[in-house]
Amino acid sequence: MICERDDFSLTGPLHLTSVDWANEHHRRSVAASLVQGIYVAERDRQLQREGPELALSPLWSEFFHFRLIRKLVDDADLSIFGGIYEYKPPQPSSGTVKSQELSPRFVIAFRGTVNKADSISRDIELDIHIIKNGLHTTTRFEIAMQAVRNMVASVGCSNVWLAGHSLGASMALLTGKTVARTGVLPECFAFNPPFLSPPIERIKDKRIKHGIRIAGSVITAGLALAKKATQQVSQNHRALPAPPDQFAALSDWFPRLYVNPGDHLCSEFIGYFEHRNKMEEIGAGFVERLATQHSLGGLVMDVVSGGKNTEAPVHLIPTAVLTVNMSSSRDFKEAHGIHQWWREDKIFDTKIYQYK
Template structure:
């Protein structure tokens, strides 16, 4: 679950992934005007920034492998500096010493050089960006280990990366507050971002979350769905048998109706955590989050019970490697639609946050 854009760069990575060459073309430079009308209020600018931060997490590891991390040839810094952020700390996997994430923080000193005396409204104070699978000899073993962990268990809680990311987020939230912190990830990194965000949401801490090409298929999820269907079929059989043998008793459907009413009430009353999903329907790793019945349409309406903001590529790459890549999310050539329909798969993943199990 990696990326052709960042997960498996060509041999000439030092040329291919320079920000001025492959980064966003029409990115506006921050200035004093952002104090009046912040670019961060624009969802498109926010998406571009978050995808660039995740790209920086990929490049931090590439810089480490190529021994360019602290030199002038380092690629990663150019992907956060244009947004006036700095690297607070990299997240390191204790199993192989690889960098799997980056904690970035608003750089007020750099902002002053462009006459930005205060942090623009809506700009997060800190962002945790988590990369996906990096198909290189030094990282592929541990990355694929976590890929298989997710596929087999639909959970990444046993990974040292989950523990590390969760600890970093908790300390950052304690410092800045949850409303000033974001988490973003691509592919496997999106799976980590989703699960650490969910863990925090269970404790009542709701964090802004951006998920680029999150994996949608797992063996555990499929088995769980089959088990749930079998359980419902068994309950219907027992209910019908009970009602036929005891016609004088109450309606067998009453408990089921009461359960549905209770579930709907919980969904409306409980504060909902709403992550942002970015999906390309031509990417078979993440496509099952999207509604396959048709093209999503643009909407600005707020619907009760919505569990995710699902952004679907309407015009973008249609070959798998490019469709799963990170580069499309900062590209000016891509067109996005915000889906009116909610993602049923995302609801299943987040169900424990809204309804009693």
């Protein structure tokens, strides 16, 4: 029995018969569809839907003239967790040449958790690594990182897009952050990226919500200052130079984050960025500029690990283009789903946040 969500002809963006690469809705829809193609490719594998008559994944990319040229396979469970798509458009007309110049040549897409027996155990293991701030230590990340580095080195970052949903969004952000620190700034589409924090954004009373965030910022900034002072004493004792500011190094990279207020796994990105502006308004911007580089959970994990974990949590991002789905969702499943991001009947609000 075919699942409706896997069938492009039933749930895909059939309205996009012609893609305008300068159109944000079109770009978002194509990126989300390619990520869905990876989900379906893994379900094709598990359900043994092989060949042109049975496999459902190809249409999610071929409809937009993309071809899956490489599957990224996890070395632990052999599941398909990502893929590299190549764009092979038809000969453009004179009116679409400018649009085609904005298109990617390759898209590296990563799926999220698949609730099927052959992959759920490994996917949950990766989800736990995100919670523990250890995604960068996994072999799946190493495979993804190698693919991104090789592709960027081969064709240049301007020709490569990264895209992912949920767990895959964390993978896209982490690989993107890693290369961005070297000055390579790939386009990145992160759908429902996890933000590990208490769901403060769901508090209705704005004064209480703002008060909690201010208190959290003060505590986080205080702990961060204490950590920094300890590190400086150690560096001075060993005559070591101060380490580079890795957070500020990412300020020129603008990943595109797509979140839904009804999805508690990603909705905190809304408050994370809005709170910066509010702290600036009340004259406490210096506190937030320090607090925004850290998380309470990350600082605690750093203490537990004895300072060995030097990688910042994936969700700590200085700059972003944040798109919020303002339409109501029936339940969490819909709010966290990938399909919402190509729907024509949704209302989206986009804001740009830059770290200064």
